[in-house]
Amino acid sequence: MLTIRNFSKSFSQELIVSVPLLELDCGAYWIKGENGVGKTTFFKSLAGLLPCKGQIEFDDGISLAEFPLRYRERVNYGEAEPLYPGFLTSKDLIRFVGTARKSSLEHQDFLVEKFGIHSYFNKPCSTYSSGMLKKLSLALALLGSPKLILLDEPLITLDESAQRILVSLLNEYIHENQATVILSSHQVLSNRDLPIKQSFHIGNKMLTPIDPL
């Protein structure tokens, strides 16, 4: 279980989003909100990419503030609009992130195959379409054995087949790894494909639960 307590994130002393208390068990959670309300900031803060206040802790006491390295071993983040240096190839990125996340070569190749990255595995990112970049970023976000997967707008620019693969992989991570998946999406998620435990809304600088689906 992941517990978020007294969380707040500000930019230049302006509060962006705050969460007094949030407890998330394994399963999928959907965060909704209009553009610019702080969804990405919230995700990046949880991923340890942005400094924030408050406590973000797993049930065994591993927290972002006290165990930055062990916390990051469990948390993967997929960006909404991924951008990588144009000269790097998928191979460069997957091998590097895979090694950092202690993901076996077999698992790396499995994700490459699943998302159809093998056809452009050795090509530089500057030659990719936005859909290809998105697939790469999702593969990177699924490397290792994450306990918390944060996916910011995972469905945009993805074709239907890749969307189905993503949903099936997320279900595997939830059931086999007991992972918590938090995703934001403006597209409607089918509860049948990916059972959503709880939806939240970010607005007025607060994260509030929406009635269960």
Added chain:
Amino acid sequence: MRVLNAILVREFYLANSSFFLLVIAIAGGFMRSYEHIALAEFFISTPMVLIIPVAIWSVYSLKVINFNRERIALSENEFVFCFILLSETKQWSMTLRVAALQLLPVFLYGAFLCLVASKHGLAIPIIVIVISSGILLWTTAFHLLLGLRYPNHEKKISPISRLLNTRLTKPISLFFIEWTIRNDLAMFVGTKVFTILTLTGITELYKTDSYDLRLLSLGIVIGSSANASLMQTFHHFENFHMNWLKGLPLSFLKRMSSNLLTIIIMVMPEALVLIKNFPQELSWLECGAATIFLLSIPILFYGGSYIKDRNQQEIMPIVFCFVLGWFVAILFKIPILLLAAINISIGIYLWKKFYYSFEYISKE
């Protein structure tokens, strides 16, 4: 036309403002009017010598062509492709005007050379200058026209790149070096040339007179401090272009060893020059200390860049203060190995302390 001016002409001069300021500082600050005329007279003296300014103009034109190509390729500038809807004449007139504005420094200096040549009654240099300026203008405009007419050309990967990409996996320590060479070659080469020339010049002084290590140490301070911009760019690359790195479960030791390797590779050219030209009357122990001191300065600047998001203008006064501090310390005979140890310790301390709390708020 206003759109092309905004995204190509204005952006070109803004992107190269430091280069133009440097040229203006050299031309207006160090050279007097009669020196300009003497240089111009030298350039027009023979057609062979006239190749020098023409070659420089050609390099400048290539820079303009490259800049335009990169700008057009940006997705934010995709809207300019409606340019193809304009008539042929309009397309040519617009691209010629944009190219002319970007090549303005070439034409101004060319006009100055023509004026000097006409005073001496020399016709050939004038003809060469006019023809070469015309060719450069046409070439630059033609490339811009092609770029705007055929925006979605296939991105080709050379067979060598394809082979290297297939056979090799790039190590993280080379990511920044390749990025800076591809994106900011002028700054990288300019910094290295300046540092190498400074160190070479200082070591040459030891061949005619006898000095202790302090003179060389002062040279190292000047040369190595020039890496401050490069270190800021490295920091920008890590925290802006590769911000996802912070989310990876990498120990500080791993991050530090990888980044230190990048810094060592970047400082390698001047370190090799220093070792190769190291004054014979100084000991090898001093050579080792000087090399470590050379490396310690970029480490301090890199670590310090994590304290707060600062732009180039804010960083330069800080660098200047540090340079003055090192000057005083060296003149008072504080051992450079001690200074190096302090620099490295403070640099690594700041880097570790502020790594996770640093927030990049600057815009590209």
